[in-house]
Amino acid sequence: MDAHAAPAGTSRLVPPVPEPPEHDLSMLRFIAAIRTNGTAGWSKRAYEELVSRRSLLGRSNLMVSDPDGIRHVLVDNVPNYRRTPASVRVLRPMLGDGLLISEGQAWRRQRRVLAPAFTPRAVEVLVPHILSATNEAIARVAAAAEAGPVDLFDALQHLALEIAGRTMFSVDMRRHGERLRQMIAAYQTRLGRPHLPDLLLPLRWPAPHDIPRALFRRRWVRFLDEVIAAREAKGDTATSGDLLDLLVAARDSETGEGFTREQLRDQVATMIMAGHETTAVTLLWAAYLLALSPEWQDAVAEEAQEAGADLEMGWEDRLPLTRAVIDETLRLYPPAHIIVRMAQGPDVVAGQAIAAGDVVAISPWILHRHRRLWLDPAAFDPRRFLPGAPAIPRMAYLPFGVGPRICIGAQFALAEATLALAKLAGAFRMTIEGTRPVLPAAVVTTQPDHAPGFRLSRR
Numbered sequence: 517m518d519a520h521a522a523p524a525g526t527s528r529l530v531p532p533v534p535e536p537p538e539h540d541l542s543m544l545r546f547i548a549a550i551r552t553n554g555t556a557g558w559s560k561r562a563y564e565e566l567v568s569r570r571s572l573l574g575r576s577n578l579m580v581s582d583p584d585g586i587r588h589v590l591v592d593n594v595p596n597y598r599r600t601p602a603s604v605r606v607l608r609p610m611l612g613d614g615l616l617i618s619e620g621q622a623w624r625r626q627r628r629v630l631a632p633a634f635t636p637r638a639v640e641v642l643v644p645h646i647l648s649a650t651n652e653a654i655a656r657v658a659a660a661a662e663a664g665p666v667d668l669f670d671a672l673q674h675l676a677l678e679i680a681g682r683t684m685f686s687v688d689m690r691r692h693g694e695r696l697r698q699m700i701a702a703y704q705t706r707l708g709r710p711h712l713p714d715l716l717l718p719l720r721w722p723a724p725h726d727i728p729r730a731l732f733r734r735r736w737v738r739f740l741d742e743v744i745a746a747r748e749a750k751g752d753t754a755t756s757g758d759l760l761d762l763l764v765a766a767r768d769s770e771t772g773e774g775f776t777r778e779q780l781r782d783q784v785a786t787m788i789m790a791g792h793e794t795t796a797v798t799l800l801w802a803a804y805l806l807a808l809s810p811e812w813q814d815a816v817a818e819e820a821q822e823a824g825a826d827l828e829m830g831w832e833d834r835l836p837l838t839r840a841v842i843d844e845t846l847r848l849y850p851p852a853h854i855i856v857r858m859a860q861g862p863d864v865v866a867g868q869a870i871a872a873g874d875v876v877a878i879s880p881w882i883l884h885r886h887r888r889l890w891l892d893p894a895a896f897d898p899r900r901f902l903p904g905a906p907a908i909p910r911m912a913y914l915p916f917g918v919g920p921r922i923c924i925g926a927q928f929a930l931a932e933a934t935l936a937l938a939k940l941a942g943a944f945r946m947t948i949e950g951t952r953p954v955l956p957a958a959v960v961t962t963q964p965d966h967a968p969g970f971r972l973s974r975r
């Protein structure tokens with residue numbers, strides 16, 4: 517098939533999303549809305565204006581979709597914009613002081629140490645692990661599909677976790693995966709959402725949910741120590757060459773110090789958390805979109821079958837349609853739906869005065885559906901990302917963020933999502949059981965509001 521063309525007979529698909537409010541919500545309704553779905557509080561205005569300001573709990577909040585404003589906050593004036601106390605409060609029990617949460621000198625050091633493990637070359641080495649875990653998952657799903665509709669979301673979450681475990685820590689996650697998923701699910705349901713006091717109180721003051729969060733952290737740390745101990749017990753730590761080895765061997769170029777045991781644990785937690793839920797939801801939404809668009813599904817399946825079973829080398833050139841479907845999925849359902857910062861000092865962003873303590877938000881969800889930045893933004897159209905398509909405006913497409921704090925795992929995630937989707941679509945014809953639309957409900961990541969049943973038949 518011509519890689520530059522849409523599949524023949526493609527009809528326009530607008531996947532279902534909750535209708536944004538017509539007008540700005542009152543403060544309490546806004547907070548209630550974003551607690552159940554982080555994308556649901558913004559009114560239609562946000563999708564039409566490049567900057568909008570509203571006051572929330574006595575703080576000025578600026579939503580920025582203006583390209584120069586985004587560049588200013590995320591690229592040019594990074595030291596002035598730090599993670600908000602509410603994000604730190606909610607994420608720290610899970611991620612400790614790992615790369616995602618840390619700031620300043622501590623962040624720079626961690627990023628320097630970790631970067632070599634995530635270069636395109638380093639990712640290439642991991643492809644065989646991605647493929648073997650995917651093939652095993654497909655065999656399990658095929659067996660389950662004989663009995664009826666399959667909970668593909670659950671299967672994809674386990675797959676992403678298995679891939680994270682194997683590639684980063686040489687640990688088979690089948691032993692730990694179930695407990696890990698239960699802990700994450702329990703945390704996300706209650707403690708992982710910001711409550712009113714989390715938004716109001718400065719970080720040094722305790723908020724009521726900090727107590728159950730601290731209890732969770734104790735259980736979580738015990739669990740992570742078990743995973744790391746299992747890895748160490750394998751006895752091949754010096755030779756496996758995975759991320760954990762790299763972390764253990766890392767020394768600060770200035771002080772010569774290595775990571776402490778606690779720091780090591782926080783990096784493990786950060787990579788597992790940041791790296792598996794995001795990719796699992798990407799794959800779920802991609803499978804959902806393909807189930808709604810049989811033409812694209814057949815095109816991806818055909819491309820995957822033509823590419824053959826051996827995808828270890830040169831797979832990127834052989835899967836342009838699959839990659840375009842992943843890119844379009846990340847546009848319509850960006851797993852990281854919002855990037856939030858708090859200003860440390862006065863500034864001007866997109867012509868708006870900013871004071872210390874103001875919150876600046878850049879929402880990939882809004883940006884990717886913005887009426888001023890995209891043609892037919894609500895429609896699923898992977899052609900936007902095929903080679904030869906018109907260039908995407910700078911700063912209009914930010915599924916992985918931008919600037920020094922851009923996602924360190926982006927290449928890894930794109931490889932994993934593209935390969936796993938190609939394998940999945942190459943193996944099965946996928947349809948959704950029933951007619952209930954699957955709606956995005958963004959909590960920490962942009963999740964589906966329910967796990968749809970997928971009917972899978974062998975191709």
Ligand code: HEM
Nearest residue numbers: 615616790791794795851852915916917921923924925929
């Ligand atoms: C489709 C999958 C993924 C998406 C959409 C995604 C998205 C993002 C975004 C938007 C950021 C920037 C946040 C900000 O500026 O505040 C980020 C940061 C980060 N991501 Fe990802 N990510 C994905 C997969 C991964 C994977 C696979 C890993 C690790 C293996 C990972 C690890 C991280 C880490 C550690 C950071 C913090 C980087 C820093 O602050 O220096 N992510 N991610």
